[in-house]
Amino acid sequence: MRLGSPAHRDLFCRSLLETHQSYDPATFAWPELDEETLHFLRSLPFWQEALATEKRAGIMAQAFAQEIDDPLVREAVALQGAEESRHERLLACLTRHYEIPVNLDLAYHPPADLHQAFIDFGFSECLDSFFAFGFFRIAQRSGFFPEVLFTLFDPIIDEEARHIVFFVNWLAYEQERHGRGWPLYRGVNTLWNYGKALRHLVGAFQGADTAGTGFTATGALVFAPDLTLRGFLTTCVQENAYRMRAFAPELLQPRLLSQISQMVLRVLQWLPREQAQISPA
Numbered sequence: 241m242r243l244g245s246p247a248h249r250d251l252f253c254r255s256l257l258e259t260h261q262s263y264d265p266a267t268f269a270w271p272e273l274d275e276e277t278l279h280f281l282r283s284l285p286f287w288q289e290a291l292a293t294e295k296r297a298g299i300m301a302q303a304f305a306q307e308i309d310d311p312l313v314r315e316a317v318a319l320q321g322a323e324e325s326r327h328e329r330l331l332a333c334l335t336r337h338y339e340i341p342v343n344l345d346l347a348y349h350p351p352a353d354l355h356q357a358f359i360d361f362g363f364s365e366c367l368d369s370f371f372a373f374g375f376f377r378i379a380q381r382s383g384f385f386p387e388v389l390f391t392l393f394d395p396i397i398d399e400e401a402r403h404i405v406f407f408v409n410w411l412a413y414e415q416e417r418h419g420r421g422w423p424l425y426r427g428v429n430t431l432w433n434y435g436k437a438l439r440h441l442v443g444a445f446q447g448a449d450t451a452g453t454g455f456t457a458t459g460a461l462v463f464a465p466d467l468t469l470r471g472f473l474t475t476c477v478q479e480n481a482y483r484m485r486a487f488a489p490e491l492l493q494p495r496l497l498s499q500i501s502q503m504v505l506r507v508l509q510w511l512p513r514e515q516a517q518i519s520p521a
């Protein structure tokens with residue numbers, strides 16, 4: 241199958257459309273939490289940012305879908321938008337149920353250049369998801385929360401995996417169709433875009449800003465304060481492979497972050513253990 245061909249388009253669109261799960265967050269049976277766990281849940285710093293990110297993504301992707309001529313691509317992007325809006329509803333249900341203080345009434349107007357907004361969002365979603373896969377497992381292993389919460393959230397993590405696989409294929413399809421599919425252009429373009437997304441992430445680590453962009457990486461520190469960079473990246477690489485297990489081998493997958501992490505892990509082998517510690521400050 242050639243990237244940019246109709247067969248490629250059909251595969252990456254159908255793989256998103258045909259794996260859509262229908263569920264309604266309003267019907268979720270949220271588990272009872274004791275006072276201490278509730279207090280901890282309410283103290284987590286990232287609820288507001290997570291809600292805002294999902295809301296912006298839902299509105300932006302659904303608006304962008306309206307601009308797409310190809311009916312199959314339009315349907316797939318609109319579905320991603322609907323799933324992002326459902327993530328927002330799910331977070332709204334959770335924060336309401338557990339009385340987590342957030343502003344649910346956020347104003348957002350999508351930007352004029354929706355095509356560029358979808359690309360920017362796609363790269364930051366690849367970055368956030370790579371760390372979110374590891375974060376999710378670290379939070380689960382920490383034993384802070386009942387297992388049923390992770391059962392409720394697991395399909396959402398899989399949805400993000402579907403979105404980023406869709407995104408990297410959609411982007412390659414677009415680049416091929418517009419004659420920008422040659423490997424060097426794509427490599428430089430990818431690095432440039434990840435660079436933009438990474439700037440936010442590095443800023444998050446430096447400023448210990450566990451609420452802003454990059455919260456999926458820095459948020460892991462909340463659950464495992466003695467987490468090492470080595471431990472964190474190892475979990476992210478393993479979980480990324482686990483989340484990518486279900487996709488057709490002909491589809492592109494976001495690989496860059498996993499490859500960089502494996503390079504960093506090789507370097508860390510040569511450092512004394514204490515230097516490989518993640519420092520929130």
Ligand SMILES: [Fe+2]
Nearest residue numbers: 294323324327
């Ligand atoms: Fe989402």
Ligand SMILES: [Fe+2]
Nearest residue numbers: 324399400403
């Ligand atoms: Fe998503």
